[in-house]
Amino acid sequence: MKLEELRPGSRVFVDANIFIYHFSGVSEECSAFLERCEKEEVTGLTTAGVLLEVTHRLMMLEAVAKGFVTPGDTVKKLRRNPAVISKLNLYAEQAQKIPQMNIHITPVTEEICYRAVTLQQKYGLMVNDSVLVAACQAGKCRYLASNDTVFSRVERLTLLRPTDV
Numbered sequence: 760m761k762l763e764e765l766r767p768g769s770r771v772f773v774d775a776n777i778f779i780y781h782f783s784g785v786s787e788e789c790s791a792f793l794e795r796c797e798k799e800e801v802t803g804l805t806t807a808g809v810l811l812e813v814t815h816r817l818m819m820l821e822a823v824a825k826g827f828v829t830p831g832d833t834v835k836k837l838r839r840n841p842a843v844i845s846k847l848n849l850y851a852e853q854a855q856k857i858p859q860m861n862i863h864i865t866p867v868t869e870e871i872c873y874r875a876v877t878l879q880q881k882y883g884l885m886v887n888d889s890v891l892v893a894a895c896q897a898g899k900c901r902y903l904a905s906n907d908t909v910f911s912r913v914e915r916l917t918l919l920r921p922t923d924v
Contacts, residue, residue, distance in 0.1 A: 760920075765919060769802070771803060771900065774891060787923060808891070814851070814854040818850040875889040883909075
């Protein structure tokens with residue numbers, strides 16, 4: 760199912776790549792979807808883990824875009840040169856816009872963590888992916904916006920993928 764096909768009033772969990780595509784200007788569909796969340800046409804939810812992943816990835820992209828480091832092993836390069844990190848600011852400004860988009864941060868409880876283990880084993884998911892699915896299920900949400908096809912393996916979950924990336 761496409762992002763644009765989501766009906767008004769729907770609840771949808773949002774994965775990190777949707778935000779990354781929006782902030783990096785790669786996907787007009789992702790930007791339009793997040794605008795629908797901001798206008799409260801649809802209810803967007805995510806986890807603090809996704810927010811942290813987005814922040815981290817945006818930091819890496821900014822460091823490369825500003826020419827402070829070359830692509831490849833970006834984390835290692837930044838760790839060796841912490842002075843560069845203090846020169847980065849766009850990533851934080853972008854990440855702080857997520858709550859302004861009416862994206863609700865769902866807490867990851869102990870119960871969700873334990874449920875995630877079952878989902879890892881059942882669907883062959885990585886830890887962060889299984890936590891996102893468990894949070895999605897706990898929030899009684901049947902839609903997940905992501906470009907990660909591993910989520911298509913999860914029963915009773917409809918994957919909404921951008922088609923312009």
